[in-house]
Amino acid sequence: MKCSTYLEKYGGHAMAVGVSLKKENFENFKEEFEKYARNSNICDIIPVIQIDEEILLQDITIKAVHELSLLEPFGEANKMPLFLYRNLKIHSVRSLSEGKHIKMTLQDNHFYVDVIGFNLGYLAEEYQIGDKIDIVGTLEINQFNGRESVQINLKDIRKSYEK
Numbered sequence: 790m791k792c793s794t795y796l797e798k799y800g801g802h803a804m805a806v807g808v809s810l811k812k813e814n815f816e817n818f819k820e821e822f823e824k825y826a827r828n829s830n831i832c833d834i835i836p837v838i839q840i841d842e843e844i845l846l847q848d849i850t851i852k853a854v855h856e857l858s859l860l861e862p863f864g865e866a867n868k869m870p871l872f873l874y875r876n877l878k879i880h881s882v883r884s885l886s887e888g889k890h891i892k893m894t895l896q897d898n899h900f901y902v903d904v905i906g907f908n909l910g911y912l913a914e915e916y917q918i919g920d921k922i923d924i925v926g927t928l929e930i931n932q933f934n935g936r937e938s939v940q941i942n943l944k945d946i947r948k949s950y951e952k
Contacts, residue, residue: 906943
């Protein structure tokens with residue numbers, strides 16, 4: 790492992806890491822780690838999203854979302870399915886919680902869906918009503934005032950290339 794010179798032990802999995810080092814080695818480890826990060830062009834790394842399926846809004850029903858819960862529990866070894874939706878029109882867009890989150894309603898023909906993007910509030914400035922977008926997200930049931938509706942939990946977004 791890179792930067793392990795000063796570590797007593799280390800380990801973990803894709804979503805977590807643990808390290809142990811002696812206090813007197815901390816500054817040396819920090820310096821080695823920061824040098825490695827600077828020289829690794831970390832800013833050039835492009836994350837890849839593994840999409841499970843492309844679907845249309847008309848395919849989404851409350852029943853289908855409930856059926857997805859049969860695949861639980863979700864976690865590192867059993868990730869929640871990610872779905873791609875293309876060429877959706879923004880019907881409404883706004884930020885929530887003082888700009889921290891984004892809330893949208895998207896349209897595909899006569900089908901509408903609510904979308905929530907946690908910690909993605911800055912995107913509300915980049916997209917406008919009428920824009921065509923592609924999104925990736927997970928499906929959830931939103932319960933509000935005793936009513937259930939399907940909601941997409943937004944993971945990624947881009948302007949659509951389709952017209």
